[in-house]
Amino acid sequence: MNRFTIKDVETITGIKAHTLRIWETRYDFLKPRRTETNIRYYNNEDLKLLLNFSFLNKEGYKISKLQNFSAEEITKLVEEKSKSSNDINYQVHALVGHMINLDKVAFEKIISLSFIDKGVEATMTELIFPFLNHIGVLWQSGTLNPVYEHIITNIIRNKLIIAIDAIGNGRVIENPKKFLLFLPEHEVHEIGLLFAKYIIRSKGHQTLYLGTNTPYQLITPVVEAYEPDFIVTSLTYISNRNYVKQLFDFLFKTFSGTKILVVGKALASFHSINYKNLFKVDSVDELLEHL
Secondary structure, three states, X not given: OOOEOHHHHHHHHOOOHHHHHHHHHHOOOOOOEEOOOOOEEEOHHHHHHHHHHHHHHHOOOOHXXXXXXXXXXXXXXXXXXXXXXXXXXXXXXXXXXHHHXXXXXXXXXXXXXXXXXXXXXXXXXXXXXXXXXXXXXXXXXXXXOHHHHHHXXXXXXXXXXXXXXXXXXXXXXXXXXXXXXXXXXXXXXXXXHHHHHHHHHHOOOEEEEOOOOEOHXXXXXXXXXXXXXXXXXEOOOOOOHHHHHHHHHHHHHHOOOOEEEEEOHHHHHXXXXXXXXXXXXXXXXXXXXXX
């Protein structure tokens, strides 16, 4: 069972800690547990209830009314309201709730329906990445068991792979560009790179995907044989500045005639690194500019 601090709950649900304390005092619907040192914490069921309360409160329901409902009635009301709601915040909260409950079927259903309704690109940019950013702090702090991260990211990864396979050869364009994509050693987050592959393939360009944990020193013969127009890599997790500089130095010196595209939020902390053939890509629009 996970333990969530009041700060964790504030981050996940959007309910301010001050507001939550008022609710607990004024409405006797939730009693947080206490550690041996008297620090309050919340468990999975508490968090699920608060996610539902947050959604319904934004839908216009007053807490004074909701406190009289049973947990089953709250869940049913959320289900009814969610059918007519296109609110992204609700969908993000729903993904969090299903993740906490390890409800793989419900989690996949939200993504699948969004893929059908909005398309892969909009789902990733408007739902999946906000969700991952929303809960990223919990994984980094160790609040959530790392196994939860593996389960959820594998679900998203598999959805992206299916979407990429569904493209097939994609549309035929004149003079398609060639992209070589790889994830360097020590980088464990593959979703951003897979999404880049999806975007590139969907626009009719060619990709060669080397996958995860690829020692950058070993890609030279592949580059020489494939002759890509672009090399694409991703930095989401890596924070070792020396390793990143070694990676960029190698790519710059070895493939000076090839454009290097770097996706992933970790690059934001490396402002001082500047190479004329290396381009930071922060959005789909920026990637499309290179295409």
